Amino acid sequence: MIEIKNLSKSFETSDGSLDALKNINITIADGEIFGIIGMSGAGKSTLVRCINMLERPTEGEVVIDGVNLLSLKEKDLREIRRNVTMIFQGFNLLMQRNCLKNICLPLELEGVNKKDAKKRALELLDLVGLSDKAKAYPSQLSGGQQQRIAIARALATNPKVLLCDEATSALDPKTTRSILSLIRDINNKLGITVIVITHQMSVIEEICDKVAILDNGEVAEIGEVAEIFRSPKSKAAKSLVYPEDNEVEVHSEFALRVVFNGAEATDTPLIAQLAIEKNIAANILSASTKSIGNKAHGVMILSFADEKSLVSAKQYLNQIDGVLSEEVKNVR
């Protein structure tokens, strides 16, 4: 179990002190895939670097399986880092070593003999599906393959925790999906706790069990992924779950966000029903919905002429199963 307690981190910069993290409290259970999401500069990388003490917190504690990392000496921390390994956005493979030797590196550092290290590295190459690339150099691989080698390298020392800092941000959507499914497999097979740092909600949606939303150095919201997708509460969470809000200019004072969460697609479109049954005219500002197996998913933003029609439209929509609507207040 990883417990982050009252953690704060400030940097001394030329123009004063900068609070990158403010009083963070997060608990991550063993075997969980935990997401940490936030905008650029929110403090995600700083937080993940505090978990393996590459960055020393200014205040608070990081406790892994009952051991307070702040109480450890540099030498013992190095020991911990073999148990809490990391992969990065830029893969960071050694360019002058071939793939096999890259995977051997953490084992060499640990003092494992060459023969055993090679044996373990070959197993891991097999695990990430790149057995044929043992002798290839990183420059001869695609980004997705390089990240697989980096994952194999991170697993070499049999860690209990894998930290992924924007591990898929440099990859295209298809490769991203294959790397994420590899991470999920590893989590299933080896029971490794995974912490995923990202700025993409799709990554969280795809593999995480729980998520913490980081906004300006603070945890804005934390909980089950499904729950946060269903009803985001904080402003930061809303703007991540409903990115449309930031894209559409809501000029109207009376706007409604309608979330479809598996509503039955009916023969008569909803907006038409609204007009026919309630005599309310709605203007569609944006819509991104898709039907999966006859169920509608997605978000729509509607605007109305006045307060009264907004209120009755909201009432009408909210009584439908799988539809949730709420007012959008001057998003801009």
Place this chain on the structure above:
Amino acid sequence: MFAEIFSQEVIDETLDILINEIPYALWETFYVTILATLFAVIIGLPLGVLIVVGEKDGVLPLPKPILSFLNLLINLLRSVPFLILMILVFPITRFIIGTTVGTTASIVPLVIAAFPFVARLVETSLREVDPGIIETAQSMGASPLQIIVKVMIPESVPSLISGITIAITTILGYTAMSGIIGGGGLGKIAINYGYYRYKYLVMLIAVIILIVLVQLFQTIGTRLAKAMDKR
């Protein structure tokens, strides 16, 4: 003047000198250059490493005064012209070799002039290593020494070879100058025959051989650096 240089008599005499003196001079130049480069690397490489890793946010921060002293030492030695440095280090040369003249004695000033240069070249090469890779090694629990030996130096090998090639060719040029303090080699031939005895053809040929040597070292160095680079 050119007619004089290329007269039959001069050519015969020159050939005679060349056959008798050049092979040994070539050997002297060669071994002085290689030995001086070797010692310059032995001192310059660790020094260059210290300067990079010893910085405030390096992998092995050193106390500020030590770092400043090392930088100052390098800058001081690099700013003294080689001709003057040769004379300034006479006491050190005498202490190490027992004499201040001769081919072997010329290695001392060459090393003293070259190691600060090598240290700067090493510094430049090591700074090219991606900081992300160093951070990765730290995240694996590598100690500072392991980061230096297993990551920083191996990752900059091609660049280090290019740097050492530059050092060799520069030292080769310096060996020619050390002819003045009695260092042997092609430089001595050029100065003794060309400058003191007006045998310009001998001088010309000695210089041409030096140019060919520089080309040779440079080509080998560049090829080697390319062949080693897996990027």
